[in-house]
Amino acid sequence: MKIAVIDDYQRVAQGMADWSVLSGCEVDFFHQTLRAPDELVARLASYDVIVAMRERTRFPRDILQALPALRLLVTTGMVNRSIDLAAARERGIVVCGTPWAEDATVELTWALILGLAHAVPQEDASLRAGRWQSALGTSLAGKTLGVVGLGTIGGKVARIGQAFGMRVIAYSPHLTQERADTVGATAVGKQALFAESDVVSVHMILSDATRAMVGADEIGHMKGSAFLVNTARGPLVDEAALASALRERRIAGAALDVYSHEPIDPAHPLLHAPNTILTPHIGYVTHEVYRAWYGAVVEDILAYRAGQPIRRIEIAPLPRSP
Missing domain, CATH: 3.40.50.720 (NAD(P)-binding Rossmann-like Domain)
Structure with missing residues (x-):
C-alpha cells in the first residue's frame, strides 16, 4: 500500500505519529501544494491512500476520477468541504476523518x-x-x-x-x-x-x-x-x-x-x-493538534487495512456554526 501525506507545509508530519506501525506500507510526505490539476494527478496517481491536511488541496470529481489507485482518503477533522463525497462514494473511495480540536x-x-x-x-x-x-x-x-x-x-x-x-x-x-x-x-x-x-x-x-x-x-x-x-x-x-x-x-x-x-x-x-x-491559517497549527490528528490518521489507515474503517465521512453535513 502506497500512502501520500500531502501539504505538510512545516515538514513535521513524519515526526507527529508512529508511521512505522504501518508495516509493509510506503509512506511519502509532500511539502508543496500543487494547484494545477494535471500536476496534482501526476503526483498522486499511484497512491492507494492520500492523507489531506484540512482543505489545503481540493478533491473535486474530476480529480478523484483521475486517481485510479485511490481507495482511502483521510482528512484531518471530520468536515472537509474540498472533497466531493458523492464522487468518492461512486468510485468506492472510503473517506475518513479525525477528531476535531477547536x-x-x-x-x-x-x-x-x-x-x-x-x-x-x-x-x-x-x-x-x-x-x-x-x-x-x-x-x-x-x-x-x-x-x-x-x-x-x-x-x-x-x-x-x-x-x-x-x-x-x-x-x-x-x-x-x-x-x-x-x-x-x-x-x-x-x-x-x-x-x-x-x-x-x-x-x-x-x-x-x-x-x-x-x-x-x-x-x-x-x-x-x-x-x-x-x-x-x-x-x-x-x-x-x-x-x-x-x-x-x-x-x-x-x-x-x-x-x-x-x-x-x-x-x-x-x-x-x-x-x-x-496570520497564515494557523488556528489549528499546534504541536498538540498535529499529534492528535496524525495519530488518528494512522489509526484510520490501520482500521481500513483490517477491513473495519472508522470515523467514516459518509455525506456532507448540513451547514452549521463550528
Whole structure:
C-alpha cells in the first residue's frame, strides 16, 4: 500500500505519529501544494491512500476520477468541504476523518483580538525602531463583542469575552435566544450586531448561503473604532470591501487567519492594508493538534487495512456554526 501525506507545509508530519506501525506500507510526505490539476494527478496517481491536511488541496470529481489507485482518503477533522463525497462514494473511495480540536482556534482568536486592541504589532515594530510608546490601546472591559456564528468555537469565544468584562451579542441565521443564553450572549439581528459591536469575530461554517456574508454593507455598519476578526473561513468575508474600508480608515483594524485563496497571493490588497494582523491559517497549527490528528490518521489507515474503517465521512453535513 502506497500512502501520500500531502501539504505538510512545516515538514513535521513524519515526526507527529508512529508511521512505522504501518508495516509493509510506503509512506511519502509532500511539502508543496500543487494547484494545477494535471500536476496534482501526476503526483498522486499511484497512491492507494492520500492523507489531506484540512482543505489545503481540493478533491473535486474530476480529480478523484483521475486517481485510479485511490481507495482511502483521510482528512484531518471530520468536515472537509474540498472533497466531493458523492464522487468518492461512486468510485468506492472510503473517506475518513479525525477528531476535531477547536481550542487552538479559540486561543488564536483571542490572541488576534488582544493584538489589535493593544496595538501589539505596531508597538513591537516601533520599539525595534528605537521609539517608545507610539500608540494608544483600547481596553476591552465594557465594550461589546459581536460573535457571528455561535457554535462550539463561537460559544467559547463568547464566554471568554465575558471574562474580559465585555457585553456579548451574537448572530447567525437560525440563532435562538435559548442557545445564546447557554453562553451568556444576547441574540440580535445581523445589522444590529455590526452596528453595535466594538469587536466582530466571525465563526460561521462556509456554505453557499454564508459566502460573503460579511460584505460591504455589513462592514459599512461598523463603528469607525471597531475591529473585525476572522478565524473561520476566508470567503465568509468580502476581502475587497474589507481592504477598502481599512485603507479609508472606516474601521479601526482587522485580524485575519483565513483567506479566499490559500496560500495568499503576494499581491493581495490586504497585505498592504493598514492596521491589520495577518496570520497564515494557523488556528489549528499546534504541536498538540498535529499529534492528535496524525495519530488518528494512522489509526484510520490501520482500521481500513483490517477491513473495519472508522470515523467514516459518509455525506456532507448540513451547514452549521463550528
